[in-house]
Amino acid sequence: MTTKKEIIENETCPAQGLLKLLSGKWKPEIFRLAVEAPLRFSSLLRQIEGSNKQTLSVALRELEEVSLLEKIVIKQKPLHIEYNLTEKGKSLIAVFKQLEILG
Amino acid sequence: MTTKKEIIENETCPAQGLLKLLSGKWKPEIFRLAVEAPLRFSSLLRQIEGSNKQTLSVALRELEEVSLLEKIVIKQKPLHIEYNLTEKGKSLIAVFKQLEILG
DNA sequence: TTTAGTAGTCATGATTTTCTGACTTATTGC
DNA sequence: GCAATAAGTCAGAAAATCATGACTACTAAA
Numbered sequence: 001m002t003t004k005k006e007i008i009e010n011e012t013c014p015a016q017g018l019l020k021l022l023s024g025k026w027k028p029e030i031f032r033l034a035v036e037a038p039l040r041f042s043s044l045l046r047q048i049e050g051s052n053k054q055t056l057s058v059a060l061r062e063l064e065e066v067s068l069l070e071k072i073v074i075k076q077k078p079l080h081i082e083y084n085l086t087e088k089g090k091s092l093i094a095v096f097k098q099l100e101i102l103g
Numbered sequence: 104m105t106t107k108k109e110i111i112e113n114e115t116c117p118a119q120g121l122l123k124l125l126s127g128k129w130k131p132e133i134f135r136l137a138v139e140a141p142l143r144f145s146s147l148l149r150q151i152e153g154s155n156k157q158t159l160s161v162a163l164r165e166l167e168e169v170s171l172l173e174k175i176v177i178k179q180k181p182l183h184i185e186y187n188l189t190e191k192g193k194s195l196i197a198v199f200k201q202l203e204i205l206g
Numbered sequence: 207t208t209t210a211g212t213a214g215t216c217a218t219g220a221t222t223t224t225c226t227g228a229c230t231t232a233t234t235g236c
Numbered sequence: 237g238c239a240a241t242a243a244g245t246c247a248g249a250a251a252a253t254c255a256t257g258a259c260t261a262c263t264a265a266a
Contacts, residue, residue, distance in 0.1 A: 015202035016131040023126035025224065028119040041243050052225050057244060079233065080242065091205055098198045099118035102191065128254070144213050155255050160214060182263070183212065208266085215260075223252070230245070236238085 018092075021066050026051050027059050034069060035093055039083040068092065121195075124169050129154050130162050137172060138196055142186040171195065 022028055029048055033039060044056055060083055063069040068089040072082045125131055132151055136142060147159055163186055166172040171192040175185045 015135075015199045015206065018202045018206050019122070019125055019131050022122055028122050032118075042241075045243095053244070054226080054246090055224055058224095078242085081244095088205065095198060095201045095205070096118045098201070099121045102194055102198070103118065103121050145211075156214070157216090157256080158254055161254095181212085184214095210265080211263085213261090216258085217256105218258105219254100219256080221252105221254070223250100225250070226248090228246085231243090233240100233242085235240080 024059050034085050127162050133162055137188050
């Protein structure tokens with residue numbers, strides 16, 4: 001069996017990991033919105049039209065797993081969850097800027 | 104109908120286009136090899152193990168369509184075809200370097 | 207003229223990703 | 237207590253991406 005993890009370990013292209021992690025259908029958009037403000041699941045669902053709970057949920061978990069986003073439980077007033085860019089996430093902004101210029 | 108082209112035109116994330124174009128299974132690897140030397144179809148097929156004609160052929164065409172590679176017919180000795188990085192392609196190298204560092 | 211290499215295309219099938227709708231758990235507001 | 241909102245999970249269906257094998261067209265060598 002060739003699992004996803006295995007494939008990532010066998011990468012020959014060093015940038016491929018990062019690339020792959022932003023390659024999901026909604027991940028670049030999620031990332032862009034995260035640059036603007038902390039994310040919340042239900043508003044994301046409303047903001048990104050055409051998206052759906054399942055895919056968004058998996059995307060957020062994966063972005064969290066690779067430490068681009070961090071999940072924070074806000075224990076105030078209307079108890080909720082926020083996703084924020086990590087330092088690693090922030091360091092990717094410059095790369096995106098480059099991509100936009102070249103686009 | 105929502106075609107691929109339409110979706111690309113509707114992009115809200117400006118870097119998404121570039122990201123998408125490098126998101127195919129073999130594209131990052133193709134790109135990396137193109138940085139090293141001009142590409143030839145049949146050697147690519149041998150170099151990238153696990154790949155196949157069909158996917159490679161489509162990937163090359165798509166990389167050409169977005170002007171990252173250019174297809175050149177070499178009219179010499181053993182008449183063949185080469186794919187070279189364009190200037191736009193070369194300018195992406197720096198972005199990849201950044202990705203590698205952050206990886 | 208048969209075989210081999212290069213550069214593919216095409217139809218079909220398999221695999222992977224994404225989408226849909228139903229359901230869950232916890233907290234608030236009325 | 238009852239409904240609503242938030243943040244999900246799960247199974248199954250649909251769609252997108254990839255892989256396979258057969259086939260084409262051209263060149264060149266044996």
